[in-house]
Amino acid sequence: MHEYSIMQSALNQALQQARLAGAARVHEIRLRIGVLSGVVPDALQFAFEALRPGTAAAGAVLTIEEVPARFWCATCRREFVSANLYSECPDCQNPSGELRAGRELELSAMEVDHV
Amino acid sequence: MCDQCGCGLSAGIPATVSGHDPHDHGDHEHGHEHPHPPHSHEPGEQARQTVELRHAILEQNDRLAERNRGYFLARGVLVLNVLSSPGSGKTTLLGETIRRLGPRLKTGVIVGDLATDNDARRLRDSGAPVVQINTGTVCHLEAEMVARAVRQLDIARLDLLFIENVGNLVCPASYDLGEDLRVVLLSVTEGEDKPLKYPPVFHSANVVIVSKADLDRACDFNREAARANIRHMAPQARLFEISAKTGAGLDDWCDYLIQRHEALKQRDPLAPA
Numbered sequence: 001m002h003e004y005s006i007m008q009s010a011l012n013q014a015l016q017q018a019r020l021a022g023a024a025r026v027h028e029i030r031l032r033i034g035v036l037s038g039v040v041p042d043a044l045q046f047a048f049e050a051l052r053p054g055t056a057a058a059g060a061v062l063t064i065e066e067v068p069a070r071f072w073c074a075t076c077r078r079e080f081v082s083a084n085l086y087s088e089c090p091d092c093q094n095p096s097g098e099l100r101a102g103r104e105l106e107l108s109a110m111e112v113d114h115v
Numbered sequence: 116m117c118d119q120c121g122c123g124l125s126a127g128i129p130a131t132v133s134g135h136d137p138h139d140h141g142d143h144e145h146g147h148e149h150p151h152p153p154h155s156h157e158p159g160e161q162a163r164q165t166v167e168l169r170h171a172i173l174e175q176n177d178r179l180a181e182r183n184r185g186y187f188l189a190r191g192v193l194v195l196n197v198l199s200s201p202g203s204g205k206t207t208l209l210g211e212t213i214r215r216l217g218p219r220l221k222t223g224v225i226v227g228d229l230a231t232d233n234d235a236r237r238l239r240d241s242g243a244p245v246v247q248i249n250t251g252t253v254c255h256l257e258a259e260m261v262a263r264a265v266r267q268l269d270i271a272r273l274d275l276l277f278i279e280n281v282g283n284l285v286c287p288a289s290y291d292l293g294e295d296l297r298v299v300l301l302s303v304t305e306g307e308d309k310p311l312k313y314p315p316v317f318h319s320a321n322v323v324i325v326s327k328a329d330l331d332r333a334c335d336f337n338r339e340a341a342r343a344n345i346r347h348m349a350p351q352a353r354l355f356e357i358s359a360k361t362g363a364g365l366d367d368w369c370d371y372l373i374q375r376h377e378a379l380k381q382r383d384p385l386a387p388a
Contacts, residue, residue: 002254002286010172017168027163031172038288038315069318085314086347097351099318105289107170114162 003043004050010107011051018056023112026057034067034104036085041066060110069102176290179258183265183293187276189384193376194276196292198316199300200309201282204326204359206234208300209277211359213241215369220274220376225264227256227281234279244268255286258293274376284309288316295379299349302327303336310341310348317348322355324368329358 014029029048033039041064048062069082073089073096080090087095171177187194197205206226213222226234227248235247246264248256261278268276278294280287299320301309304327310317317323323345331338338356345354353371357364 002289005253006172006289009175013170013172014168017166017170021166023164023166036315036318038285085318087318087350088347095346095350103315103319105172107168107172109165109167109169111163111165114164 003039004047006039006105007044007047007051010044011048011055011057013107014110015056018110018112021112022115024056025113026055026060026110027113028061028063028111029057029107030063030065030109032065032067032104032106032108034069034102036069036099036102037105039105065108067101067104070100071096072098072100074098173289173291176258179262180291180293183258183262184295185384186262186265187270187293187295188379188382190270190273191376191380192270192273192276193296193372193379194278194292194294195296195298195322195372196278196280196287196294197298197300198280198284198287198320199282199302199326200284200305203282203300203302203305205279205282205300206237208324208326208357208359209279210238210241211362211365212277212369212372213238213243215365216275216372217242219369219373221272222275222277223268223270223273224277224279225256225261225268226279227260229253229281238279244273250281254281254283255290256280256292257290261292275372284313284316288313288319296321296375298322298324299352300324300326301341301345303331303334303341307337307341307344310344314348317345317352320349320352322371323349323352325354325356327358327360328356328363329361 010029010031014026018026031044033041033044044064045062052058052060069085070079071082071087072079073092073094075092075094076089079100089096197209199205209224216222222243224238224243224245225248226238226245227250228234229250229252232247235245238245246267248260248264250256256278278292297320299316301323303325325341342354345352355364355368357368359365
């Protein structure tokens with residue numbers, strides 16, 4: 001359950017930025033989570049429900065954008081998205097050792113009171 | 116858009132207004148044409164703005180991991196982060212590796228478990244200095260735990276440091292510890308399809324070791340299928356098939372570690388990675 005500590009750091013960062021911006025309330029927190037990050041979005045939602053009470057984000061929703069796995073094929077010289085997470089290029093079948101996206105664990109944005 | 120009463124956006128502010136109070140426009144007039152989707156103007160509803168952040172959630176860990184990496188590189192210590200499910204043979208493999216490397220490389224170990232120092236005691240039998248981290252309820256090691264544990268080792272005397280992570284194929288995958296190489300074990304008793312079940316950790320591996328290789332027949336382990344699955348999820352990784360019990364494969368593995376340590380010593384710690 002490392003999602004709990006990951007959600008805790010994301011929430012702390014968001015609350016800190018909200019304070020710096022002078023916003024009293026956070027309405028939405030947006031994350032970008034790669035499918036190869038090792039983090040389960042549902043578990044983040046579950047952790048968020050447990051962590052938000054008593055904070056400026058008590059009434060906030062958590063929106064998670066899943067980032068697909070994108071590899072670089074050096075043979076075809078192009079990127080491809082792999083839905084099944086296999087590293088083989090769909091055109092030439094050569095495996096790619098270069099993962100270009102899919103490991104993101106990012107606090108991308110938030111909605112706060114207009115100040 | 117109105118730039119006097121605040122209902123519109125001025126350039127350069129990374130904010131989008133998605134709802135605001137009915138308000139007085141003072142001495143100017145304009146319609147309510149908004150460049151964003153329709154929304155309600157209920158009284159009492161707060162005006163909102165979007166703040167772009169783009170923060171790496173594990174930034175603090177990543178920063179500490181980079182600090183660890185520089186510290187190890189400057190001292191010429193090759194560091195391996197060893198990950199696997201519980202019971203796939205990490206401790207036995209490390210013990211046998213340390214015994215074989217004994218005359219060539221001085222090796223230390225940091226070992227993480229939720230509880231007990233059983234693994235540390237087993238590893239001390241190999242003659243290496245060992246530091247046990249008990250993580251309590253934490254399912255993985257973090258860079259900061261490694262930085263603290265390293266202080267208990269005489270790092271200047273080491274060539275190689277194994278970090279035996281908590282037995283878990285999920286959570287440790289997200290945490291950089293500052294290692295040079297991430298080693299993922301898959302024992303033949305776990306089945307050929309383990310890489311397909313745990314893609315994140317295999318995609319992050321520099322080395323994959325098929326362990327307990329002497330038990331393959333007893334487990335009906337299909338080596339070809341395992342190799343194909345490892346290729347799907349970890350084509351970037353160097354593959355070894357090892358039995359720590361019989362010693363099969365250990366020489367290749369130890370030669371590889373000696374080569375990697377030689378290469379590390381040639382590197383300039385101040386050169387860009």
